[in-house]
Amino acid sequence: MNILERIGNTALVEVTRLDAGPCRLFVKLENENPGGSIKDRIALAMVESAEQEGKLRPGGTLIEATAGNTGLALALIAVRKGYRLRLVIPDKMSQEKIFHLKALGAEVVMTRSDVGRGHPEYYQDVAERLERETPHSFYVNQFANPANPKAHEEGTGPEIWRQMDGEVDAVVCGVGSGGTLTGLSRFFGRVAPEVNLVLADPAGSVLADYVRTGTLGVAGSWLVEGIGEDFIPPICDLSRVRHVYTITDAESFATARTLLRQEGIFPGSSSGTLVAAALQYCRGRSRPERVVTFVCDSGNKYLSKMYNEYWMIDQGFIEREPHGDLRDLISRLYADRAVITVSAGDTLLTAYGRFKLYDISQLPVLEGERIVGIIDESDLLLAVYGHEERFQDRVGSVMSTRLETVQIATPLAEVLPLLESGMVPIVCDGDRFLGLITRIDLINYLRRGVH
Numbered sequence: 001m002n003i004l005e006r007i008g009n010t011a012l013v014e015v016t017r018l019d020a021g022p023c024r025l026f027v028k029l030e031n032e033n034p035g036g037s038i039k040d041r042i043a044l045a046m047v048e049s050a051e052q053e054g055k056l057r058p059g060g061t062l063i064e065a066t067a068g069n070t071g072l073a074l075a076l077i078a079v080r081k082g083y084r085l086r087l088v089i090p091d092k093m094s095q096e097k098i099f100h101l102k103a104l105g106a107e108v109v110m111t112r113s114d115v116g117r118g119h120p121e122y123y124q125d126v127a128e129r130l131e132r133e134t135p136h137s138f139y140v141n142q143f144a145n146p147a148n149p150k151a152h153e154e155g156t157g158p159e160i161w162r163q164m165d166g167e168v169d170a171v172v173c174g175v176g177s178g179g180t181l182t183g184l185s186r187f188f189g190r191v192a193p194e195v196n197l198v199l200a201d202p203a204g205s206v207l208a209d210y211v212r213t214g215t216l217g218v219a220g221s222w223l224v225e226g227i228g229e230d231f232i233p234p235i236c237d238l239s240r241v242r243h244v245y246t247i248t249d250a251e252s253f254a255t256a257r258t259l260l261r262q263e264g265i266f267p268g269s270s271s272g273t274l275v276a277a278a279l280q281y282c283r284g285r286s287r288p289e290r291v292v293t294f295v296c297d298s299g300n301k302y303l304s305k306m307y308n309e310y311w312m313i314d315q316g317f318i319e320r321e322p323h324g325d326l327r328d329l330i331s332r333l334y335a336d337r338a339v340i341t342v343s344a345g346d347t348l349l350t351a352y353g354r355f356k357l358y359d360i361s362q363l364p365v366l367e368g369e370r371i372v373g374i375i376d377e378s379d380l381l382l383a384v385y386g387h388e389e390r391f392q393d394r395v396g397s398v399m400s401t402r403l404e405t406v407q408i409a410t411p412l413a414e415v416l417p418l419l420e421s422g423m424v425p426i427v428c429d430g431d432r433f434l435g436l437i438t439r440i441d442l443i444n445y446l447r448r449g450v451h
Helices: 039-052 069-081 095-103 121-133 147-163 179-191 205-212 249-263 267-281 310-316 348-358 378-386 388-392 413-421 439-446
Strands: 012-015 022-029 061-065 084-090 105-111 138-139 171-173 196-204 242-247 290-295 361-365 371-376 405-407 426-429 432-436
Touching: 012 147, 012 267, 012 426, 022 147, 022 267, 039 069, 039 147, 061 069, 069 084, 069 095, 069 439, 084 095, 095 105, 121 138, 147 179, 171 179, 171 267, 179 196, 196 205, 196 267, 205 242, 242 267, 249 267, 267 290, 348 361, 348 378, 348 388, 361 432, 361 439, 371 378, 371 432, 378 388, 405 413, 413 439
Parallel strands: 022 290, 061 084, 061 138, 084 105, 171 196, 171 290, 196 242, 405 426
Antiparallel strands: 012 022, 361 371, 426 432
Protein backbone atom coordinates (compact mmCIF):
# COMPACT_ATOMS: atom_id res chain seq x y z
CA MET A 1 0.00 0.00 0.00
CA ASN A 2 1.31 3.50 -0.81
CA ILE A 3 0.32 6.74 0.90
CA LEU A 4 -2.28 7.67 -1.74
CA GLU A 5 -4.25 4.52 -0.95
CA ARG A 6 -4.89 5.96 2.51
CA ILE A 7 -7.10 8.71 1.06
CA GLY A 8 -10.78 8.39 2.02
CA ASN A 9 -12.67 6.05 4.34
CA THR A 10 -12.20 8.49 7.19
CA ALA A 11 -13.82 7.99 10.59
CA LEU A 12 -17.18 9.45 11.53
CA VAL A 13 -17.72 10.22 15.24
CA GLU A 14 -20.52 11.69 17.32
CA VAL A 15 -20.18 15.03 19.09
CA THR A 16 -21.71 14.55 22.54
CA ARG A 17 -20.51 17.47 24.71
CA LEU A 18 -21.89 20.37 22.68
CA ASP A 19 -25.53 21.45 22.81
CA ALA A 20 -27.15 19.98 19.71
CA GLY A 21 -30.72 20.45 20.92
CA PRO A 22 -32.88 17.39 20.18
CA CYS A 23 -30.49 16.15 17.50
CA ARG A 24 -27.45 13.93 17.27
CA LEU A 25 -24.49 15.55 15.54
CA PHE A 26 -21.75 13.55 13.80
CA VAL A 27 -18.51 14.83 12.27
CA LYS A 28 -16.52 13.12 9.55
CA LEU A 29 -12.82 13.40 10.35
CA GLU A 30 -11.33 14.42 7.01
CA ASN A 31 -8.18 15.51 8.83
CA GLU A 32 -7.32 11.78 8.88
CA ASN A 33 -6.43 11.89 5.17
CA PRO A 34 -2.65 11.70 4.59
CA GLY A 35 -2.48 15.31 3.40
CA GLY A 36 -4.54 16.36 6.41
CA SER A 37 -7.74 17.50 4.71
CA ILE A 38 -10.82 16.66 2.68
CA LYS A 39 -9.06 18.09 -0.39
CA ASP A 40 -6.97 14.89 -0.72
CA ARG A 41 -10.03 13.25 -2.23
CA ILE A 42 -10.53 15.72 -5.05
CA ALA A 43 -6.84 16.26 -5.75
CA LEU A 44 -6.30 12.57 -6.44
CA ALA A 45 -9.47 12.36 -8.53
CA MET A 46 -8.58 15.41 -10.65
CA VAL A 47 -5.00 14.29 -11.30
CA GLU A 48 -6.00 10.75 -12.21
CA SER A 49 -8.76 12.07 -14.49
CA ALA A 50 -6.25 14.33 -16.27
CA GLU A 51 -3.87 11.38 -16.68
CA GLN A 52 -6.62 9.20 -18.16
CA GLU A 53 -7.66 11.96 -20.58
CA GLY A 54 -4.08 12.57 -21.71
CA LYS A 55 -4.01 16.14 -20.37
CA LEU A 56 -1.17 15.36 -17.97
CA ARG A 57 1.92 13.46 -19.00
CA PRO A 58 4.88 12.14 -16.99
CA GLY A 59 7.15 14.93 -15.79
CA GLY A 60 4.54 17.62 -16.43
CA THR A 61 3.68 20.59 -14.23
CA LEU A 62 0.54 20.91 -12.13
CA ILE A 63 -0.74 24.46 -11.61
CA GLU A 64 -3.50 25.40 -9.18
CA ALA A 65 -5.10 28.35 -7.42
CA THR A 66 -5.77 27.27 -3.84
CA ALA A 67 -6.49 28.42 -0.31
CA GLY A 68 -3.89 25.92 0.86
CA ASN A 69 -5.40 22.49 1.42
CA THR A 70 -5.88 21.59 -2.25
CA GLY A 71 -2.28 22.67 -2.71
CA LEU A 72 -1.11 20.40 0.10
CA ALA A 73 -3.03 17.50 -1.40
CA LEU A 74 -1.60 18.16 -4.86
CA ALA A 75 1.89 18.47 -3.38
CA LEU A 76 1.55 15.03 -1.82
CA ILE A 77 0.36 13.58 -5.11
CA ALA A 78 3.05 15.39 -7.11
CA VAL A 79 5.71 13.86 -4.86
CA ARG A 80 4.34 10.36 -5.37
CA LYS A 81 3.77 10.72 -9.12
CA GLY A 82 6.81 12.80 -10.05
CA TYR A 83 5.15 16.04 -11.15
CA ARG A 84 6.35 19.59 -10.70
CA LEU A 85 3.85 21.79 -8.83
CA ARG A 86 3.24 25.57 -8.96
CA LEU A 87 0.62 26.96 -6.58
CA VAL A 88 -0.98 30.41 -6.46
CA ILE A 89 -2.05 31.21 -2.92
CA PRO A 90 -3.85 34.26 -1.43
CA ASP A 91 -1.78 36.14 1.14
CA LYS A 92 -4.13 35.42 4.07
CA MET A 93 -3.04 31.79 4.29
CA SER A 94 -1.44 30.52 7.49
CA GLN A 95 2.35 30.18 7.64
CA GLU A 96 1.98 26.52 8.64
CA LYS A 97 0.36 25.72 5.28
CA ILE A 98 2.99 27.65 3.33
CA PHE A 99 5.89 25.98 5.18
CA HIS A 100 4.27 22.58 4.62
CA LEU A 101 3.90 23.24 0.88
CA LYS A 102 7.51 24.32 0.51
CA ALA A 103 8.69 21.32 2.51
CA LEU A 104 6.96 19.10 -0.06
CA GLY A 105 8.81 20.87 -2.87
CA ALA A 106 5.98 23.01 -4.24
CA GLU A 107 6.67 26.40 -5.81
CA VAL A 108 4.46 28.94 -4.03
CA VAL A 109 3.33 32.13 -5.75
CA MET A 110 1.76 34.52 -3.24
CA THR A 111 -0.87 36.97 -4.46
CA ARG A 112 -3.38 39.39 -2.97
CA SER A 113 -6.49 38.24 -1.10
CA ASP A 114 -8.19 41.66 -1.21
CA VAL A 115 -8.92 41.76 -4.97
CA GLY A 116 -11.67 40.18 -7.06
CA ARG A 117 -11.99 38.41 -10.38
CA GLY A 118 -10.59 40.39 -13.27
CA HIS A 119 -7.83 42.00 -11.23
CA PRO A 120 -4.37 40.98 -12.52
CA GLU A 121 -3.40 39.73 -9.04
CA TYR A 122 -6.56 37.69 -8.43
CA TYR A 123 -5.28 34.22 -7.60
CA GLN A 124 -7.29 32.28 -10.19
CA ASP A 125 -6.38 34.72 -12.95
CA VAL A 126 -2.70 34.39 -12.00
CA ALA A 127 -2.98 30.58 -12.20
CA GLU A 128 -4.51 30.80 -15.69
CA ARG A 129 -1.67 33.04 -16.80
CA LEU A 130 0.93 30.65 -15.40
CA GLU A 131 -0.59 27.79 -17.38
CA ARG A 132 -0.22 29.79 -20.59
CA GLU A 133 3.39 30.59 -19.75
CA THR A 134 4.47 27.10 -18.57
CA PRO A 135 5.17 24.36 -21.15
CA HIS A 136 3.65 20.90 -20.57
CA SER A 137 1.48 22.20 -17.73
CA PHE A 138 -2.04 21.36 -16.59
CA TYR A 139 -4.19 23.86 -14.71
CA VAL A 140 -6.10 21.67 -12.27
CA ASN A 141 -8.82 24.32 -11.70
CA GLN A 142 -10.77 22.73 -8.88
CA PHE A 143 -13.50 25.35 -9.36
CA ALA A 144 -14.49 24.03 -12.80
CA ASN A 145 -13.14 20.48 -12.82
CA PRO A 146 -15.95 17.88 -12.99
CA ALA A 147 -13.76 15.29 -11.28
CA ASN A 148 -14.03 17.39 -8.09
CA PRO A 149 -17.73 16.79 -7.28
CA LYS A 150 -17.51 13.29 -8.75
CA ALA A 151 -15.01 12.36 -6.01
CA HIS A 152 -17.62 13.21 -3.37
CA GLU A 153 -20.55 11.72 -5.25
CA GLU A 154 -18.75 8.39 -5.63
CA GLY A 155 -16.65 8.45 -2.43
CA THR A 156 -17.65 10.74 0.42
CA GLY A 157 -21.42 10.36 -0.01
CA PRO A 158 -21.49 6.55 -0.02
CA GLU A 159 -19.11 6.50 2.96
CA ILE A 160 -21.46 8.70 5.02
CA TRP A 161 -24.49 6.64 4.00
CA ARG A 162 -22.75 3.41 5.02
CA GLN A 163 -21.34 4.77 8.29
CA MET A 164 -24.73 6.22 9.30
CA ASP A 165 -26.51 2.94 8.42
CA GLY A 166 -28.68 4.81 5.94
CA GLU A 167 -30.13 7.11 8.65
CA VAL A 168 -29.23 10.69 7.74
CA ASP A 169 -31.52 13.69 8.04
CA ALA A 170 -29.16 16.55 7.15
CA VAL A 171 -25.63 17.20 5.93
CA VAL A 172 -23.92 20.55 6.62
CA CYS A 173 -21.30 21.72 4.09
CA GLY A 174 -19.31 24.79 3.25
CA VAL A 175 -18.39 25.91 -0.24
CA GLY A 176 -14.88 26.67 -1.39
CA SER A 177 -14.92 25.18 -4.86
CA GLY A 178 -18.40 23.70 -4.35
CA GLY A 179 -17.27 20.13 -4.97
CA THR A 180 -18.34 18.66 -1.63
CA LEU A 181 -21.81 20.22 -1.68
CA THR A 182 -22.43 19.40 -5.33
CA GLY A 183 -21.21 15.81 -5.09
CA LEU A 184 -23.22 15.11 -1.94
CA SER A 185 -26.26 16.82 -3.44
CA ARG A 186 -26.12 14.47 -6.42
CA PHE A 187 -25.59 11.38 -4.26
CA PHE A 188 -28.34 12.09 -1.74
CA GLY A 189 -30.65 13.38 -4.46
CA ARG A 190 -30.42 9.91 -5.94
CA VAL A 191 -30.47 7.65 -2.86
CA ALA A 192 -32.27 9.77 -0.22
CA PRO A 193 -33.78 13.01 -1.61
CA GLU A 194 -35.35 13.79 1.77
CA VAL A 195 -31.93 14.56 3.27
CA ASN A 196 -31.55 18.30 3.91
CA LEU A 197 -28.47 19.99 2.45
CA VAL A 198 -27.36 22.84 4.72
CA LEU A 199 -24.92 25.58 3.66
CA ALA A 200 -22.52 27.05 6.22
CA ASP A 201 -21.05 30.27 4.85
CA PRO A 202 -18.61 32.79 6.35
CA ALA A 203 -19.93 36.32 6.87
CA GLY A 204 -18.60 38.32 3.93
CA SER A 205 -19.08 35.54 1.37
CA VAL A 206 -21.72 36.06 -1.34
CA LEU A 207 -23.08 32.50 -1.29
CA ALA A 208 -25.54 32.64 1.61
CA ASP A 209 -27.33 35.73 0.29
CA TYR A 210 -27.40 34.21 -3.19
CA VAL A 211 -29.23 31.15 -1.84
CA ARG A 212 -31.65 33.36 0.10
CA THR A 213 -32.37 35.95 -2.59
CA GLY A 214 -31.08 34.66 -5.90
CA THR A 215 -28.99 37.83 -6.20
CA LEU A 216 -25.21 37.90 -6.33
CA GLY A 217 -24.01 40.64 -3.99
CA VAL A 218 -20.65 42.24 -3.30
CA ALA A 219 -18.22 40.21 -1.23
CA GLY A 220 -16.76 41.44 2.02
CA SER A 221 -13.74 39.98 3.78
CA TRP A 222 -13.30 37.09 6.19
CA LEU A 223 -10.43 35.29 7.90
CA VAL A 224 -11.72 31.72 7.85
CA GLU A 225 -9.69 29.82 5.27
CA GLY A 226 -10.87 27.50 2.53
CA ILE A 227 -14.60 28.29 2.31
CA GLY A 228 -16.70 31.25 1.23
CA GLU A 229 -16.50 32.88 -2.18
CA ASP A 230 -16.90 36.14 -4.09
CA PHE A 231 -18.47 34.29 -7.06
CA ILE A 232 -20.41 31.11 -7.79
CA PRO A 233 -17.90 28.44 -8.84
CA PRO A 234 -18.83 26.78 -12.16
CA ILE A 235 -19.15 23.32 -10.60
CA CYS A 236 -21.20 24.53 -7.61
CA ASP A 237 -24.84 23.40 -7.60
CA LEU A 238 -26.78 25.14 -4.83
CA SER A 239 -30.23 24.03 -6.03
CA ARG A 240 -30.77 21.44 -3.28
CA VAL A 241 -29.70 23.68 -0.37
CA ARG A 242 -32.67 23.92 2.01
CA HIS A 243 -31.13 25.86 4.89
CA VAL A 244 -28.32 28.40 5.04
CA TYR A 245 -26.42 29.92 7.95
CA THR A 246 -24.04 32.88 7.93
CA ILE A 247 -21.28 32.44 10.50
CA THR A 248 -18.91 35.20 11.62
CA ASP A 249 -15.18 34.69 11.98
CA ALA A 250 -15.55 35.16 15.73
CA GLU A 251 -18.14 32.38 16.03
CA SER A 252 -16.14 30.08 13.73
CA PHE A 253 -12.94 30.45 15.74
CA ALA A 254 -14.73 30.17 19.08
CA THR A 255 -16.56 27.02 17.97
CA ALA A 256 -13.37 25.39 16.70
CA ARG A 257 -11.59 26.12 19.96
CA THR A 258 -14.57 24.77 21.94
CA LEU A 259 -14.61 21.60 19.84
CA LEU A 260 -10.99 21.02 20.80
CA ARG A 261 -11.50 21.70 24.50
CA GLN A 262 -14.79 19.84 24.88
CA GLU A 263 -14.44 16.96 22.44
CA GLY A 264 -10.68 16.61 21.91
CA ILE A 265 -11.16 17.11 18.16
CA PHE A 266 -8.56 19.49 16.66
CA PRO A 267 -10.33 21.28 13.78
CA GLY A 268 -9.27 23.95 11.30
CA SER A 269 -11.02 27.28 10.87
CA SER A 270 -13.56 26.20 8.24
CA SER A 271 -14.57 23.30 10.46
CA GLY A 272 -15.51 25.87 13.10
CA THR A 273 -17.85 27.46 10.57
CA LEU A 274 -19.43 24.12 9.68
CA VAL A 275 -19.90 22.96 13.26
CA ALA A 276 -21.32 26.34 14.32
CA ALA A 277 -23.87 26.17 11.51
CA ALA A 278 -24.65 22.53 12.31
CA LEU A 279 -25.31 23.40 15.95
CA GLN A 280 -27.62 26.23 14.94
CA TYR A 281 -29.50 23.87 12.64
CA CYS A 282 -29.74 21.19 15.34
CA ARG A 283 -30.96 23.58 18.03
CA GLY A 284 -33.66 24.84 15.69
CA ARG A 285 -35.18 21.43 15.05
CA SER A 286 -38.48 20.46 16.64
CA ARG A 287 -37.79 16.72 16.48
CA PRO A 288 -34.69 14.51 16.78
CA GLU A 289 -32.54 14.33 13.65
CA ARG A 290 -29.23 12.74 12.72
CA VAL A 291 -26.97 15.43 11.29
CA VAL A 292 -23.54 15.08 9.67
CA THR A 293 -20.86 17.68 9.07
CA PHE A 294 -17.10 17.69 8.53
CA VAL A 295 -13.79 18.37 10.21
CA CYS A 296 -12.30 19.50 6.91
CA ASP A 297 -8.71 19.81 8.08
CA SER A 298 -6.56 19.89 11.18
CA GLY A 299 -6.00 22.71 13.62
CA ASN A 300 -2.25 22.15 13.49
CA LYS A 301 -2.31 24.32 10.34
CA TYR A 302 -3.62 27.27 12.35
CA LEU A 303 -1.42 27.30 15.45
CA SER A 304 -0.12 30.76 14.56
CA LYS A 305 -3.64 32.05 14.05
CA MET A 306 -6.84 31.03 15.80
CA TYR A 307 -5.04 28.80 18.31
CA ASN A 308 -2.65 31.62 19.19
CA GLU A 309 -4.09 33.64 22.08
CA TYR A 310 -2.19 36.78 21.09
CA TRP A 311 -3.29 36.62 17.46
CA MET A 312 -6.88 36.26 18.68
CA ILE A 313 -6.44 39.27 20.99
CA ASP A 314 -4.76 41.34 18.27
CA GLN A 315 -7.63 40.57 15.89
CA GLY A 316 -10.23 41.46 18.51
CA PHE A 317 -11.67 37.96 18.90
CA ILE A 318 -10.69 37.67 22.57
CA GLU A 319 -11.53 40.58 24.83
CA ARG A 320 -9.24 41.40 27.72
CA GLU A 321 -10.50 43.25 30.77
CA PRO A 322 -10.03 46.97 30.04
CA HIS A 323 -7.97 49.06 32.47
CA GLY A 324 -8.47 52.50 30.96
CA ASP A 325 -4.72 53.13 30.82
CA LEU A 326 -1.67 52.12 28.76
CA ARG A 327 -2.02 48.47 29.80
CA ASP A 328 -4.80 48.27 27.21
CA LEU A 329 -2.24 48.89 24.46
CA ILE A 330 0.33 46.30 25.57
CA SER A 331 -0.23 43.13 23.56
CA ARG A 332 2.31 41.06 25.51
CA LEU A 333 2.12 41.65 29.25
CA TYR A 334 5.11 40.69 31.39
CA ALA A 335 2.74 39.58 34.16
CA ASP A 336 1.33 36.98 31.74
CA ARG A 337 4.87 35.69 31.06
CA ALA A 338 4.39 36.83 27.47
CA VAL A 339 7.51 39.02 27.21
CA ILE A 340 10.80 37.41 26.23
CA THR A 341 13.60 38.92 28.34
CA VAL A 342 17.23 38.47 29.37
CA SER A 343 19.15 39.43 32.48
CA ALA A 344 22.25 41.60 32.56
CA GLY A 345 24.26 38.52 33.56
CA ASP A 346 23.22 36.45 30.55
CA THR A 347 25.70 36.08 27.71
CA LEU A 348 25.33 37.69 24.30
CA LEU A 349 25.04 34.14 22.92
CA THR A 350 21.92 33.68 25.08
CA ALA A 351 20.46 36.93 23.73
CA TYR A 352 21.27 35.86 20.17
CA GLY A 353 19.53 32.52 20.75
CA ARG A 354 16.36 34.27 21.94
CA PHE A 355 16.39 36.67 18.98
CA LYS A 356 16.48 33.67 16.66
CA LEU A 357 14.10 31.37 18.53
CA TYR A 358 11.35 33.92 19.00
CA ASP A 359 11.94 35.93 15.78
CA ILE A 360 12.33 39.23 17.66
CA SER A 361 14.83 42.06 17.31
CA GLN A 362 15.07 43.46 20.85
CA LEU A 363 14.99 42.18 24.41
CA PRO A 364 14.24 43.97 27.67
CA VAL A 365 16.93 43.40 30.30
CA LEU A 366 15.42 42.80 33.73
CA GLU A 367 16.55 42.51 37.32
CA GLY A 368 13.59 41.00 39.09
CA GLU A 369 10.60 43.07 37.93
CA ARG A 370 12.68 46.18 37.22
CA ILE A 371 13.90 46.99 33.73
CA VAL A 372 17.56 48.04 33.66
CA GLY A 373 18.27 48.10 29.96
CA ILE A 374 17.39 46.94 26.49
CA ILE A 375 19.46 45.10 23.90
CA ASP A 376 18.70 44.89 20.19
CA GLU A 377 20.27 43.26 17.17
CA SER A 378 22.35 46.36 16.42
CA ASP A 379 23.90 46.30 19.89
CA LEU A 380 24.77 42.64 19.42
CA LEU A 381 26.18 43.12 15.92
CA LEU A 382 28.42 46.02 16.92
CA ALA A 383 29.75 44.02 19.86
CA VAL A 384 30.65 40.82 18.01
CA TYR A 385 31.64 42.02 14.54
CA GLY A 386 35.29 41.13 14.17
CA HIS A 387 35.32 39.83 17.76
CA GLU A 388 33.29 36.60 17.71
CA GLU A 389 34.68 35.66 21.11
CA ARG A 390 32.51 38.43 22.57
CA PHE A 391 29.45 36.17 22.25
CA GLN A 392 30.54 35.07 25.74
CA ASP A 393 30.40 38.66 27.09
CA ARG A 394 27.58 39.66 29.40
CA VAL A 395 24.48 41.45 28.15
CA GLY A 396 25.06 44.18 30.73
CA SER A 397 28.26 45.21 28.97
CA VAL A 398 26.54 46.20 25.72
CA MET A 399 22.89 46.89 26.58
CA SER A 400 21.45 50.37 26.22
CA THR A 401 20.47 52.03 29.47
CA ARG A 402 18.85 55.02 27.75
CA LEU A 403 15.28 53.94 28.33
CA GLU A 404 12.08 55.70 27.38
CA THR A 405 9.84 54.67 30.25
CA VAL A 406 6.27 55.87 30.73
CA GLN A 407 3.90 55.28 33.61
CA ILE A 408 0.61 53.50 33.02
CA ALA A 409 -1.41 56.70 33.49
CA THR A 410 0.52 58.57 30.77
CA PRO A 411 -1.90 59.95 28.12
CA LEU A 412 -1.71 58.25 24.74
CA ALA A 413 -0.96 61.60 23.11
CA GLU A 414 2.38 61.65 24.94
CA VAL A 415 3.26 58.13 23.78
CA LEU A 416 2.77 58.81 20.07
CA PRO A 417 5.82 61.12 19.69
CA LEU A 418 8.04 58.37 21.12
CA LEU A 419 6.78 55.92 18.49
CA GLU A 420 7.19 58.52 15.75
CA SER A 421 10.84 59.02 16.76
CA GLY A 422 11.52 55.27 16.45
CA MET A 423 11.58 54.59 20.19
CA VAL A 424 9.72 51.76 21.92
CA PRO A 425 7.85 53.07 24.97
CA ILE A 426 8.50 50.96 28.08
CA VAL A 427 5.47 50.91 30.35
CA CYS A 428 6.03 50.73 34.09
CA ASP A 429 3.93 50.89 37.22
CA GLY A 430 6.33 52.66 39.52
CA ASP A 431 9.53 50.60 39.15
CA ARG A 432 7.67 47.48 38.05
CA PHE A 433 8.00 46.60 34.35
CA LEU A 434 4.68 45.88 32.61
CA GLY A 435 5.57 45.61 28.93
CA LEU A 436 6.42 47.38 25.68
CA ILE A 437 4.23 49.29 23.25
CA THR A 438 5.12 48.92 19.57
CA ARG A 439 3.60 50.65 16.59
CA ILE A 440 1.65 47.54 15.66
CA ASP A 441 0.30 47.36 19.23
CA LEU A 442 -1.13 50.85 18.79
CA ILE A 443 -2.55 49.97 15.37
CA ASN A 444 -4.18 46.83 16.79
CA TYR A 445 -5.62 48.87 19.66
CA LEU A 446 -7.14 51.39 17.24
CA ARG A 447 -8.41 48.64 14.95
CA ARG A 448 -10.26 46.93 17.79
CA GLY A 449 -12.34 50.09 18.11
CA VAL A 450 -13.62 49.63 14.54
CA HIS A 451 -16.73 47.46 14.25
